[in-house]
Amino acid sequence: MVEGRIIRINGPIIQAKGMASAGLYDVVEAGDLGLVGEIIRLNGDIATIQIYEDNTGMKVGERVVSHGEPLSVLLGPGLIGRIYDGIQRPLEELFERTGFGIAPGVKTHPLDMERKWPFKPLCKKGDKLEKGKPLGVVQETEYLQHPIYLPPNKQEGVLVEVSPEGTYTLSEPIARMEDGTELFLCHSWPVRNPRPYQERLGMEEPLLTGQRVIDVFFPISKGGTAAIPGGFGTGKTMTQHAVAKWCDADIIVYIGCGERGNEMTDVLREFPEIHDPRTGRSIMERTILIANTSNMPVAAREVSIYTGVTLAEYYRDMGYHVAIMADSTSRWAEALRELSGRLEEMPAEEGFPAYLPTRLAEFYERGGRVTTLEGKKGSITIIGAVSPPGGDFSEPVTQHTKRFIRCFWALDRDLANARHYPAISWIDSYSEYGEELKGFWEKVNADWATTRAEAMELLKREQRLAQIVKLIGPDALPDTSRLVLLCADMIKNGFLQQNAFDPVDMYSVPEKQVIILRLIMDFYNRALRIIRAGAPLLKLRSLSVIERIVRMKSQIPNEKLELVQEVKSLLDRELGDLEKEYKV
Amino acid sequence: MRGLEFKGLRSVEGPIIILERRENVGFGEIARIRDRSGVMKVGRILEVSDSAVAVQVFGPTTGLSIEETSVEFLGKPLELRVSVDMLGRIYDGLGRPIDGYPEPFSSEFRDINGIPINPSARTYPRDFIQTGVSSIDGMNTLIRGQKLPIFSGSGLPHNRLAAQIIRQARLKTEESFVMVFAAMGVKYDVARFFIHAFEESGVLSNVVMFLSLADAPSIERLITPRCALTAAEYLAYEKNMHVLVVLTDMTNYCEALREISSIRGEIPSRKGYPGYLYSDLASLYERAGKVKTSAGSITQIPILTMPNDDISHPIPDLTGYITEGQIVLERELFQKGIYPPVAGLPSLSRLMKDGIGPGMTREDHKDLASQLFAAYSRTKQVRNLAAIIGEEELSTLDKNYLAFGDRFERDFLSQSETENRSIEQTLDIGWKVLTHLPREELYRIKEELIEKYLPKVPEGR
Ligand SMILES: Nc1ncnc2c1ncn2[C@@H]1O[C@H](COP(=O)(O)OP(=O)(O)OP(=O)(O)O)[C@@H](O)[C@H]1O
Numbered sequence A: 001m002v003e004g005r006i007i008r009i010n011g012p013i014i015q016a017k018g019m020a021s022a023g024l025y026d027v028v029e030a031g032d033l034g035l036v037g038e039i040i041r042l043n044g045d046i047a048t049i050q051i052y053e054d055n056t057g058m059k060v061g062e063r064v065v066s067h068g069e070p071l072s073v074l075l076g077p078g079l080i081g082r083i084y085d086g087i088q089r090p091l092e093e094l095f096e097r098t099g100f101g102i103a104p105g106v107k108t109h110p111l112d113m114e115r116k117w118p119f120k121p122l123c124k125k126g127d128k129l130e131k132g133k134p135l136g137v138v139q140e141t142e143y144l145q146h147p148i149y150l151p152p153n154k155q156e157g158v159l160v161e162v163s164p165e166g167t168y169t170l171s172e173p174i175a176r177m178e179d180g181t182e183l184f185l186c187h188s189w190p191v192r193n194p195r196p197y198q199e200r201l202g203m204e205e206p207l208l209t210g211q212r213v214i215d216v217f218f219p220i221s222k223g224g225t226a227a228i229p230g231g232f233g234t235g236k237t238m239t240q241h242a243v244a245k246w247c248d249a250d251i252i253v254y255i256g257c258g259e260r261g262n263e264m265t266d267v268l269r270e271f272p273e274i275h276d277p278r279t280g281r282s283i284m285e286r287t288i289l290i291a292n293t294s295n296m297p298v299a300a301r302e303v304s305i306y307t308g309v310t311l312a313e314y315y316r317d318m319g320y321h322v323a324i325m326a327d328s329t330s331r332w333a334e335a336l337r338e339l340s341g342r343l344e345e346m347p348a349e350e351g352f353p354a355y356l357p358t359r360l361a362e363f364y365e366r367g368g369r370v371t372t373l374e375g376k377k378g379s380i381t382i383i384g385a386v387s388p389p390g391g392d393f394s395e396p397v398t399q400h401t402k403r404f405i406r407c408f409w410a411l412d413r414d415l416a417n418a419r420h421y422p423a424i425s426w427i428d429s430y431s432e433y434g435e436e437l438k439g440f441w442e443k444v445n446a447d448w449a450t451t452r453a454e455a456m457e458l459l460k461r462e463q464r465l466a467q468i469v470k471l472i473g474p475d476a477l478p479d480t481s482r483l484v485l486l487c488a489d490m491i492k493n494g495f496l497q498q499n500a501f502d503p504v505d506m507y508s509v510p511e512k513q514v515i516i517l518r519l520i521m522d523f524y525n526r527a528l529r530i531i532r533a534g535a536p537l538l539k540l541r542s543l544s545v546i547e548r549i550v551r552m553k554s555q556i557p558n559e560k561l562e563l564v565q566e567v568k569s570l571l572d573r574e575l576g577d578l579e580k581e582y583k584v
Numbered sequence B: 001m002r003g004l005e006f007k008g009l010r011s012v013e014g015p016i017i018i019l020e021r022r023e024n025v026g027f028g029e030i031a032r033i034r035d036r037s038g039v040m041k042v043g044r045i046l047e048v049s050d051s052a053v054a055v056q057v058f059g060p061t062t063g064l065s066i067e068e069t070s071v072e073f074l075g076k077p078l079e080l081r082v083s084v085d086m087l088g089r090i091y092d093g094l095g096r097p098i099d100g101y102p103e104p105f106s107s108e109f110r111d112i113n114g115i116p117i118n119p120s121a122r123t124y125p126r127d128f129i130q131t132g133v134s135s136i137d138g139m140n141t142l143i144r145g146q147k148l149p150i151f152s153g154s155g156l157p158h159n160r161l162a163a164q165i166i167r168q169a170r171l172k173t174e175e176s177f178v179m180v181f182a183a184m185g186v187k188y189d190v191a192r193f194f195i196h197a198f199e200e201s202g203v204l205s206n207v208v209m210f211l212s213l214a215d216a217p218s219i220e221r222l223i224t225p226r227c228a229l230t231a232a233e234y235l236a237y238e239k240n241m242h243v244l245v246v247l248t249d250m251t252n253y254c255e256a257l258r259e260i261s262s263i264r265g266e267i268p269s270r271k272g273y274p275g276y277l278y279s280d281l282a283s284l285y286e287r288a289g290k291v292k293t294s295a296g297s298i299t300q301i302p303i304l305t306m307p308n309d310d311i312s313h314p315i316p317d318l319t320g321y322i323t324e325g326q327i328v329l330e331r332e333l334f335q336k337g338i339y340p341p342v343a344g345l346p347s348l349s350r351l352m353k354d355g356i357g358p359g360m361t362r363e364d365h366k367d368l369a370s371q372l373f374a375a376y377s378r379t380k381q382v383r384n385l386a387a388i389i390g391e392e393e394l395s396t397l398d399k400n401y402l403a404f405g406d407r408f409e410r411d412f413l414s415q416s417e418t419e420n421r422s423i424e425q426t427l428d429i430g431w432k433v434l435t436h437l438p439r440e441e442l443y444r445i446k447e448e449l450i451e452k453y454l455p456k457v458p459e460g461r
C-alpha cells in the first residue's frame, strides 16, 4: 500500500506527493471520501491522478491510497441484464442506496456476491488446468452457458481440489491449484489490457441487423467495425438501438458514452419487452448497458469505452458473438481532449491530443473475429457513433475514425429533414465487407450480388438525373429517364426507408430484403422494355402493383413471405398485359 | 456563518483572483470576497495547490486591491436557500431576492450544481403537453419532462412564442405548471415583457424568477441557470410539482463561459469556445426530466439566438446534440408575416413518438404529422423548381403541392398570439390543408384514417 497527500486539484485532475512506489495506471482511493482515481502520470514522487467521481470539496493535504492494482472490472456470471456506470458501478444498486442522484464516494460491488450460481465442474482433481480449458460451467441465463476458465493472467497448473456440482456464490472458491491459487467464479481484469486469444480470423460471417439498407448495401461482418457519423438528430442513436435490438449477435454491450440519460432509460424500459426472434427470450437477457451520460464525470466517460470492450472480450472468450454500440465516440474523444487540456499537453488538431488516432486505433483493434483460447470462434463487432461538430465530416474524430473502420454509414441531414429514416446516405456510405460476405448471401439468394449492383447503379443514375430535374423539371426528361426516377422512388420508399416504430417493418429477415429489392428491379427491367416499345410512362405509373410493392415492407411479415407470390402475380399480370399490348 | 478570513491577494486578472494557499480550501467551494470599501462578492474555487488558490469572482473585480481585499472560505459549494415560498419571488442572478422582501423562511439549502441523475432512476417522459400552438402540438409535440430549446435569430419572435407557451401550456389532465424563469444577459425590456406575460395570465404567484440582466457582470450568468434549476429541482423532485423552466438567452451564457475560459488561457476548440462547452451545457440541460422517486417533472425550454442565423454555430449545434429536439424559427417565414415562424423541416421533437396517438392525443396524429412533414418537404422542392422554370411550367401535381404549402403555412403554422388551439383543432386543420393534395399522395396515412378524418368536401377545389 502506498499513501500520499494531495498537493494540487484542478477539476478531475489532481496531483499527490509521496507516491514514488505507486505504479502507472494504478487505481487509487483519493481524498477523505475515497473517490476512485487512476494514476496517469508519474514524475519523481508526484503522481498525476484522474478522478472518476465528482470531487467538489476535495482539499489539499487529504490522503491518496493505492493498493498497487490497475483499474479493473470484475468478470463473472451476473453481468448480463445490468446497467453500470463508466467504472462498473451498478446503477440500480446506487439508486436503491442513495436515491435518484449519483453521489460520489459510494462503494458498491459490480456483481452480486450473495447470489448462488449453479456450477457444474468439467475438470477433476489431478487434471492439469490449461489456458482455455473450461474448469466448469454456470448457467447464467436460461439460454446463456457461462464457461469458467483459468483467468488468462494466472499460471496454468494441476488442480488439487475441485468443488462438486452445486450452487456457489462468487466469493466461494470452486477449485484450488497445486501452488495454492484459489479459483472463483469471477476474476478481475485490467480494462486497458486486451484479453488474449489464439488467432484472428477472416470476416466471412455477416452480422445481420435486419436493417435493409445496411444488410444489403453496406453490410457488416461479425467482428467488423463500423462508424455512424451524423449531425444532431440525424438518427445515430435510433440506428444503434435498432441494431442492438435485431442483430444476430449473442450479446450486446451498449455504451452510452456522454449522451442523454433518457436514452438509457428508454433502453431499460423497452428492451425487456422485446423478444429476440431467434431465441424467443427478452433481449435484455443478452444486453449489458454502460451508462456514463453527458452530465456524469468526464474522466469516467473516458474509461467507459474500455470497461465496455473488456466485458465484450470476456464473453467473446467463451465463443460468443458480441456487438458493441458506442454512442458517442466523439464524446469520448472530447473527454480525452478535456483531460489532456488539464494536463497542459500540446494539442494537435482542434485541441485534441496528438495521441487521439492511436487511442481510436487501439479501441477498434479490440474488435475482430478470433479463435479463442479454447479453440471456439468468437467475435466482437464494434459500431461507433460519431458526432461531428456542425455535421461536418472533415473534422478530426470522423477523419481518424475512418482510418480504423471498414463500414461507414454516413447519415445525411437532408434525408433526416425529409424524415427519410434511417437517413443513411446511399451515396456517401460504404462497406468493405461486401466481397467477404458474398458467399453467405449467395446462399440466401443467388441474385444478391447482381440485384444489389443493379439497384445501386439505378440510385446513382437517379442522383445524376436529380441534378437536371432541379434545373428543368422532370417533365422535360425522356420517359426512360423518368422511369429511373419512378423506380428510384420505389427503392427509397419501399426498401431504403424503414420505420423503426412499425411492428412489421422494423426488422426484415435477409430473404425478405432481397425479395423486395429483386421485385423492384424486375419491375424496372420489364417496364423499361415496355417503354422502349412505345408505351408512355403514364401507363406504367398508374399500375396498382407499384403501391403494392412499396407497401410490402410493412404488409408482409417475416414469417409470411409466401404472400409475396400475390404481389408477383399482380406484377406478372399488369406488366404482362402491357407487354402484350406493345408486343414486347 | 463560519469561515476563515484572510487578507491579501497574490494577483487579480479579470474575474480571477489568486491568493496564497490557506488550509481547508475545498475545490469547487465558495468564497466571500470583501473589497476595501466593504462590498461583498461571491466567488468559486477553481483550482487549489499547496501554494495558491484560484478563485473565480462572480461580480466586478474593478477596484480589488492586492493588499486591502479579504477572502473568506465558507467550506461548502454555492447553495441556494429553497422553499415553496420561492414561488412568486424575484431573485438576482446569484439567487438573492431583489423584490424588496426578505428571503423566504427556510433552513433548507441545496448545492446549485445539483447531482447527476442516475439513468436508472429516471422515468421515461411521455405525457403530452398541449401548448395550443399548432406547429408545436401537431408537428413537434412537447412532452412533460422534455428539454426542447427554441433556436432563434436576433429580431425573431422567440420571446413572444415562449410567453405564449407559458400562458397556454396545459396537460390533458388539466394539472397546471409552476414556472421557473431565468434571464441571462437580456435587456430589462425582455424581463419586463415576461413579467407582464406572467401577470397577464395570472400566474405570477406561481413563478420563480432569476434575473441577471445585461448590465450585471457577465460572469454572474454562469450561476443564474444553476440557481434556477436548483429551485426547479426542489419544487419538482422534492415537492412533486410540474415545473416548466424557461432559460433565456443561452447564447449569453455560453459567451460568459468563453470569456472565463480565455482568461484562464485554456486551449479553445471551435470559435474560441472551450472544449468542455458540451459537458457544461449538458450539466444544465440534463437536469430536465422525471425521476421515479417523485411525481413531479422538469420541462425545459432554453431559448438561444443563433449568431448569424447559423445552426451549425457551436452554441445551437452542441445544444442540439444534448436536447431532445429543437424548435427552429425561420427568418423567411417571419418575413412572410407568419407567426409563429416555426421552420417545418429542421424542427423536431424526439420524445413526440411516445407521447402521441390513441389515448394520448388522437389516433391519426402520427400518420398525419408524418404526412404533413413529407408533403411540406416536397413543397420545398417544388418551390425551388418553380423559381427556376416558372410556376406555369409546373405539372398539375406540383401546382397542388404549391397550394398545399401555402395553406399549410397560412392556416396551420400561422395563428395569433392569443389563439389557443386544442389538439383536435390542430389536427383538423392539418387534415383540411391536406385536401389540396390528391388522395393518392397521402401515402403515409393508413386508409382507415383517411376514410375517417379527411374532409369529404375538399375546401381546395
Ligand atoms: N429509423 C427511424 N425511424 C423513425 N424515426 C427515426 C429513425 N431514426 C431517427 N428517427 C427520428 O429522428 C430523431 C433523432 O434520432 P436520434 O436520436 O437517433 O439522433 P442522433 O443522431 O442520435 O442525435 P444526437 O447526436 O443528438 O444524439 C428520433 O427521435 C426520431 O424521431
Ligand SMILES: [Mg+2]
Pocket: A236, A237, A238, A259, A327
Ligand atoms: Mg444520439
